[in-house]
Amino acid sequence: MKLTEQQKNRVEDLLSRMTLEEKIGQMNLESPSIVGGFDVPFEELIEMMTDGRISQEEFQKIMSTATRDFHEEDIRAGLVGAMMGDDPVKANELQKIAVEESRLGIPLIMGFDVIHGLRTVYPIAIAEAGAFDEDLFERTARIAARESRAHGIGWNFAPMIDVARDCRWGRVSEGPGEDAYLASRFARAKIRGLQNDRTSPENYVAACLKHYVAYSACESGRDYNTTSMSISQLHNVYLPPFKAAVEEGAASAMASFNDLNGVPCTVNPYTLRELLKGAYGMDGFVVSDANGIKECVTHGIAEDDRDAGIQSANAGLDMDMGTHIYKDYLKEAVESGAVSMEVLDDAVRRILSVKMWLGLFENPYVSEEAIARYAGKIPAEHAETALEAAKKSIVLLKNEGNVLPLSKKQKISLVGNLAASEEEIIGAWAMSWRNEDCVSILEGLKNSGAEVSYYPCGGPEGEINADEIARACGEGDVVVAVVGELVSMSGEASSKANVELPGKQREMLSLLLEKTRAAGKKLVTVLMNGRPLALGWEEEHLPVLVEAWHLGVQMGNAVAAVLTGEENPSGKLASSFPSVNGQCPIYYSHPNTGRPGSKSKFTSRYLDAPFDALFPFGYGLSYTTFAYSELKAEEDKDCLRVAVRVKNTGDRKGTEVVQLYMQDVTASLVRPVKELKGFSRVELEAGEERTVNLELKKQDMGFYNNQGEYVLEDGLFRIYAGGNSRDCLCAEIRVNF
Numbered sequence: 001m002k003l004t005e006q007q008k009n010r011v012e013d014l015l016s017r018m019t020l021e022e023k024i025g026q027m028n029l030e031s032p033s034i035v036g037g038f039d040v041p042f043e044e045l046i047e048m049m050t051d052g053r054i055s056q057e058e059f060q061k062i063m064s065t066a067t068r069d070f071h072e073e074d075i076r077a078g079l080v081g082a083m084m085g086d087d088p089v090k091a092n093e094l095q096k097i098a099v100e101e102s103r104l105g106i107p108l109i110m111g112f113d114v115i116h117g118l119r120t121v122y123p124i125a126i127a128e129a130g131a132f133d134e135d136l137f138e139r140t141a142r143i144a145a146r147e148s149r150a151h152g153i154g155w156n157f158a159p160m161i162d163v164a165r166d167c168r169w170g171r172v173s174e175g176p177g178e179d180a181y182l183a184s185r186f187a188r189a190k191i192r193g194l195q196n197d198r199t200s201p202e203n204y205v206a207a208c209l210k211h212y213v214a215y216s217a218c219e220s221g222r223d224y225n226t227t228s229m230s231i232s233q234l235h236n237v238y239l240p241p242f243k244a245a246v247e248e249g250a251a252s253a254m255a256s257f258n259d260l261n262g263v264p265c266t267v268n269p270y271t272l273r274e275l276l277k278g279a280y281g282m283d284g285f286v287v288s289d290a291n292g293i294k295e296c297v298t299h300g301i302a303e304d305d306r307d308a309g310i311q312s313a314n315a316g317l318d319m320d321m322g323t324h325i326y327k328d329y330l331k332e333a334v335e336s337g338a339v340s341m342e343v344l345d346d347a348v349r350r351i352l353s354v355k356m357w358l359g360l361f362e363n364p365y366v367s368e369e370a371i372a373r374y375a376g377k378i379p380a381e382h383a384e385t386a387l388e389a390a391k392k393s394i395v396l397l398k399n400e401g402n403v404l405p406l407s408k409k410q411k412i413s414l415v416g417n418l419a420a421s422e423e424e425i426i427g428a429w430a431m432s433w434r435n436e437d438c439v440s441i442l443e444g445l446k447n448s449g450a451e452v453s454y455y456p457c458g459g460p461e462g463e464i465n466a467d468e469i470a471r472a473c474g475e476g477d478v479v480v481a482v483v484g485e486l487v488s489m490s491g492e493a494s495s496k497a498n499v500e501l502p503g504k505q506r507e508m509l510s511l512l513l514e515k516t517r518a519a520g521k522k523l524v525t526v527l528m529n530g531r532p533l534a535l536g537w538e539e540e541h542l543p544v545l546v547e548a549w550h551l552g553v554q555m556g557n558a559v560a561a562v563l564t565g566e567e568n569p570s571g572k573l574a575s576s577f578p579s580v581n582g583q584c585p586i587y588y589s590h591p592n593t594g595r596p597g598s599k600s601k602f603t604s605r606y607l608d609a610p611f612d613a614l615f616p617f618g619y620g621l622s623y624t625t626f627a628y629s630e631l632k633a634e635e636d637k638d639c640l641r642v643a644v645r646v647k648n649t650g651d652r653k654g655t656e657v658v659q660l661y662m663q664d665v666t667a668s669l670v671r672p673v674k675e676l677k678g679f680s681r682v683e684l685e686a687g688e689e690r691t692v693n694l695e696l697k698k699q700d701m702g703f704y705n706n707q708g709e710y711v712l713e714d715g716l717f718r719i720y721a722g723g724n725s726r727d728c729l730c731a732e733i734r735v736n737f
């Protein structure tokens, strides 16, 4: 995020004219507060409904008396720097107060959670990352940026780039999976898509990297739980996507809730000042996560709100999301010297710089034309990109007997409540979609021309209907079962100790299996979920498994395209799947240990479960097959040149994601058995063979030690290439740096 000299001068001039109160105002992010004729705080009301003290109906009745406070008076007084919301008309109203009625006319920056699309919701990140397609990552983000600006949003609380390795954590759905390298390339592409099209202020937004940092390493996969790790682990696994995104020019970051090695990230000078703003050079600002400053008292690192506010400001946290602690305490803190004016000016300068960079001083309002653009359905080209993303995110896990693709002649019995849902295809953290844009799997199959009948015989909650199951198995030529998770079962505050299929879905599948077998018919199982699931039973018993995730508005058309063979699936897993819960966390890039897991007793294994992932990172099948041969790795001056032959050995065109991994066999710290270091999507005609060339920069063959230093160490390296992280060719090479 670079400013012109003129813009920098305007920021300094503004800063020099601001009062202390106005400076603190810029550091205050408000969201519309719920106020109304009830005598408990809104948060308490939510608790009362959640724990059953009041029913949903009572809650709705109370809420009907509620109004929203948009803090107009504070905006007029220059005490609000940023607001949250996705309503362009309201945004213009509030912006008008800020620009035309406050003393200095500093525009608001409007922020919102646009994690995987605003109106055009595309696949959740864990799915999209599995496309291994940077150009796609960038294009979907660009659509999100344009739609955001047309809704008055100049600041997306995205991308979420937490490397996550424990699928018990519900937010694994929001991020790009378990691998630091893939997450880094995903992060770079998302920054380019969100920020780089500056041909018009309507085409770009400020990104917000979250959640900074290592929030996903929460112990036991329990959201908000403590995180503790070595400095080398922090630098080698969790920081890389943030460092990469800052190098791409990310305009802001969001401090995460977790304490990291005993210091909450909201008040952590090491991560905020020394790394993010110092070593990485981020010139934008850092915002807390919701209520994050106040929670530092609960963490036990701050005596009270005032202490939490002082520690946050001094640690480099520039903007307070939703606690009013900066608003209430920073004035006295500066006057008493607990927080210096330099600290304050640095925070405000960063915030003003992002607003200047966004062009908000020249174009603070959303045009009527832009608002009208989204009055109806989403633009066709946006829907097409969402469809492309959805198709590329689908992963074929098992296809015994080549049951898929289905033929047009086959009459489909579609079973499972999720199959007809428009709501449950959207995925976590999408709040602005409309049903008119959504295509359920049932609709998608009908759109494809398939003959399909739907039987709502059970889902993630509630009972299963054996009669419907029997009817479905009796009437169709093939049964397609859609099972998985509701949107509410993943995302924030959705950690689970049991990551098997929820409810009675396994029972439903077992009954379907029995009935289809008895009728001599095939069963196809489509998974619609937000996190990797423990699918040991399913993999053992079910002939066909398709991982379809929560793919957004075009889910139905994408699933239909894959099931009917119009689309040959090319998606891969960005996260490993366990067989059973007890294997969590499970990931491919692990150290070898002194006793690598094997069938021998005294090795790193379980008595009652496999030690390998059920489906490993990078795994995904196709309707064709690919063979790898002739892997070569040769040293060039500043890189290794890796070449591998890939052949399409099947009878139809297909796309393969060729993956390049590396192992530093012996080093001053134990290194993982594999680390992803490159990938390439390759489309091959049936029978076609090609040499795929990949480059591994020598500079990328190092690692961070426990002093936080990046080191390159001479020695033996193993280079791997294959279609997933397990089944690879291997070549050894000695490298001297």
Ligand code: GLC
Binding pocket: 113, 157, 210, 289, 290, 492
């Ligand atoms: C939430 C989330 C964060 C989100 C923020 C604002 O608690 O942790 O991802 O951006 O609040 O909605």
